[in-house]
Structures are given as C-alpha cells and as structure tokens.
Amino acid sequence: MSKSKKKKKIFEAYSQNLKWIKEKTNAKFDVEFDKGLLCPLCLKVFLESDLNPSQKNYLTLEHNPPKSLGGKDNILTCKKCNNESGHKTDVELLTYLLEQDFRSFSPNSKHRTKLENNKGSKVTADLSFDGDGKMTVNLQSKYSNPKDYNDFLESEERGLFPIEGELGKFATKKLQFNLKIPDNGNMRLASIALLKIGYLLGFEKYGHIFLFNQNLDKIREQILNPEKNLITDPFWINFEFPEMYLGVNIINKPSELLCFLNTFVLKTKSRNAQISIAFPGYNKEDAIIYENINKTLCSNKGGELDMEITTMEPFLDLKDESKVFCSALIWDERKKDCAQ
Numbered sequence: 116m117s118k119s120k121k122k123k124k125i126f127e128a129y130s131q132n133l134k135w136i137k138e139k140t141n142a143k144f145d146v147e148f149d150k151g152l153l154c155p156l157c158l159k160v161f162l163e164s165d166l167n168p169s170q171k172n173y174l175t176l177e178h179n180p181p182k183s184l185g186g187k188d189n190i191l192t193c194k195k196c197n198n199e200s201g202h203k204t205d206v207e208l209l210t211y212l213l214e215q216d217f218r219s220f221s222p223n224s225k226h227r228t229k230l231e232n233n234k235g236s237k238v239t240a241d242l243s244f245d246g247d248g249k250m251t252v253n254l255q256s257k258y259s260n261p262k263d264y265n266d267f268l269e270s271e272e273r274g275l276f277p278i279e280g281e282l283g284k285f286a287t288k289k290l291q292f293n294l295k296i297p298d299n300g301n302m303r304l305a306s307i308a309l310l311k312i313g314y315l316l317g318f319e320k321y322g323h324i325f326l327f328n329q330n331l332d333k334i335r336e337q338i339l340n341p342e343k344n345l346i347t348d349p350f351w352i353n354f355e356f357p358e359m360y361l362g363v364n365i366i367n368k369p370s371e372l373l374c375f376l377n378t379f380v381l382k383t384k385s386r387n388a389q390i391s392i393a394f395p396g397y398n399k400e401d402a403i404i405y406e407n408i409n410k411t412l413c414s415n416k417g418g419e420l421d422m423e424i425t426t427m428e429p430f431l432d433l434k435d436e437s438k439v440f441c442s443a444l445i446w447d448e449r450k451k452d453c454a455q
Contacts, residue, residue: 122166122176125191126152130163132322132433139440142327155318155326156196156311156339165193179315181205184212185382186312190319196339200311203341208308211300212383218296221385222246227255230292236266242294267292307341310350313377313392314338320363321442322433330395330402348405349413352376352391360426363442365449366393368423371411373449374404375442376424396446425449 116124129152136142144160151162154174165174175197180186183205216224225243230252239258243251256264271290278284314334317325325331337345352366356378364376375394380387393408395401412420430445432438 118176119166121188122174122191125176125189126163126166126174128434129191129322132439135436135439136323136327140327152191153323153326154193154196155190155315156192156200156335158326158335159193161191161193177315179319180312180379180381181209181308183209185380190315192315200308200338204304204308204311204338207301207304208381211302211305212381212388214297214300216383216385217242217244220244220248220250222248223384226297228295228297230254230267230294232267232270232290232292234266234270236263236270238264238267303344304341306351307338309390310334310346310392311338312379313390313394316377316379317363317375317394320428320431320433322439324440324442328395328397329399330397333402334394346405348409350393350405350408352393352408352412354391354422355389356391356424360391360424361389362426362428363431364424364426365445366422366424367449367452368421369411371407372404372422374401375446396450397443398450 130150133152134150137144146160148160148162151160152174153159154161161174164170165172167173172193172195174191175194176188177190177192177197178186178188179190181201182188213224214226217226222244223246225241227239227241229237230240231237237260239255241253241255243253245251254264254267259267267290271288273288275285275287278286314331333345337343360376361378361380364378366372366374366376372393374396376391377394378389378391380389382388393404395404425445427442427445430438430441432441
C-alpha cells in the first residue's frame with residue numbers, strides 16, 4: 116500500500132472515531148469540521164486536505180516506536196510534532212540504547228570511538244561484537260590524524276601471545292590501547308521518548324477518547340518540552356510482564372497503583388527490550404500515580420508486590436462505535452471495584 120493510501124485509510128478510521136465522540140459528548144473545538152482528526156501531541160484539528168504534503172504543516176505517518184527500533188507507522192501526527200519530537204528525543208533514545216548494548220558487550224552491537232595507546236597516539240575505530248560476542252576492531256584511517264594513525268600501528272608488538280579463553284591458541288601480534296566507553300546518551304531525554312511512545316500507543320489503541328483526559332495535559336506538555344523537568348517521579352513500571360500484556364492494560368491492584376499501563380517492545384540488533392509506561396486515569400485524584408509509583412515500587416526494597424492487571428486489548432476497537440468509550444467505562448468500573 117502506498118503512503119498516501121495508508122494515510123487516507125488511517126485518516127478515515129480516526130476521523131470516524133472523532134465524529135462519534137463529537138456526537139455523544141460536549142467536546143468543543145476551535146474550528147468547525149465534518150471530517151477531521153486531532154494530532155495527539157498538539158491537539159490541533161487537521162482536515163482531509165492536510166494529508167497533502169503541499170500544506171505547510173501536513174499530516175505525517177508516525178512510526179511508533181521509531182522505525183529504527185522496530186516501530187510501525189499506524190498513526191498520524193502533524194509534521195511539526197513528528198519532526199520536533201524525533202529530533203529532540205527519538206534520536207537520544209536510539210543513542211542511549213545502542214550505547215547500553217555496547218557497554219554490555221552485547222552480541223551484534225557496535226560503536227565508533229577513539230583508541231589511545233601508551234604514547235598518546237589516538238585513532239578512530241569501529242568496534243563491533245558478532246553473534247558469539249567476539250569483538251572486531253576496524254581502524255579508520257580516513258577519520259584519524261595520519262601521524263597518529265601510523266604511530267599507533269608502529270606500536271604493535273610481535274611475538275606469541277596467548278588468546279584469552281582459547282586454550283592452546285596464540286596470536287602473533289598485539290596492540291595495547293585504552294578504550295573510551297561510550298557515554299553520550301542523554302538518559303532523561305531518552306526517557307521522555309519512552310513516555311511519548313507509550314502515550315501514542317494509547318492513542319493508537321483507544322482513539323481520541325484517550326486524549327480527553329485532563330491528567331494527560333501535563334504529560335503532553337512534558338513530551339513537547341523535553342528539556343523541562345515537569346514530571347520528576349518515575350513513570351515506568353520496571354517489571355518484565357508476560358507477552359499477553361503487550362499493548363494497553365489497567366493495573367487494578369494494588370489500589371494505589373490503579374492506572375493505565377501501556378507496554379511495548381523496542382528492538383535493536385542486540386536485543387528486544389520490554390518497556391511499560393504508566394498513565395493516570397480520568398479522575399482528578401488519579402494524577403498522583405507517579406508519586407505512588409515512587410512510594411510503592413521504588414521504595415519496595417526487594418519485597419514482593421501482589422499486582423493484578425486487566426488487558427484491555429479484547430475490549431478496544433476504535434472502528435466500533437459501541438466500543439469507542441470503552442476505556443473510560445472500564446476505568447470507572449475498576450475505580451468502583453477498588454473502592455469496595
């Protein structure tokens with residue numbers, strides 16, 4: 116399917132979804148429209164004409180998670196939000212994950228860095244680990260000072276050197292150098308990228324009803340302003356959930372952790388990392404979920420926690436009018452259950 120056809124198909128589904136919400140709620144919009152959708156990040160209304168790339172701020176296919184981490188383009192966001200979030204946070208997330216893979220010497224990881232020998236000669240090199248964890252060093256003369264490059268090679272020692280881990284095997288050459296371990300990734304900006312992925316996953320699955328949650332205003336503001344520390348408590352659940360919970364869920368128990376839980380997988384060449392992001396419910400008091408995560412989970416030093424989760428995937432279908440408000444209704448039921 117071409118990009119234009121895919122964009123049109125997604126627009127039709129979410130436009131119909133928004134139409135049902137307009138008909139059955141008192142939602143107000145800045146402009147009048149029959150067919151349109153909201154960019155889930157800036158909440159501006161976009162019409163069918165905004166699918167055309169000739170528009171100044173047109174609708175784009177958003178890969179969520181980013182394409183570089185195995186994501187698919189199943190939603191639409193405006194060009195401005197797509198570009199800015201990608202530039203500010205998505206790149207930082209990829210950098211951080213790849214650096215963590217290399218720091219762990221994970222198979223199929225690689226990194227470009229500087230090597231320095233005991234005489235101070237520095238060269239650029241690409242270091243990589245194969246599927247068995249064996250490291251290969253490729254010196255890059257093109258990106259190194261010619262004198263340093265030659266001095267580095269001339270520092271090579273010759274003889275018989277035992278190969279570590281391979282009994283009875285020897286190398287005839289040896290280079291000694293210091294390796295700078297990568298540490299350029301910005302963990303804070305990478306975490307905001309995770310927050311955005313979880314948020315957009317909620318929109319992809321729930322549709323527009325997910326956006327009409329007063330407690331998400333601060334989350335959107337944080338995503339759009341990653342340089343600000345608007346949310347300082349942890350917003351992730353550091354736990355490996357069964358595969359059945361990939362997608363959108365509700366934590367029912369313990370009651371202080373009642374929240375939406377959006378779980379997804381990030382894929383690098385070295386590993387698949389499962390991430391779970393918590394989002395507050397629709398009620399005013401639900402906004403303190405991140406404080407509760409900090410108190411209940413982060414201070415729970417090694418203790419077991421009895422957690423109960425309901426997966427919402429079977430109940431969600433943004434193309435089904437009878438299920439459009441399902442997330443809000445199920446949330447209310449969960450609130451009643453926890454109150455009893």
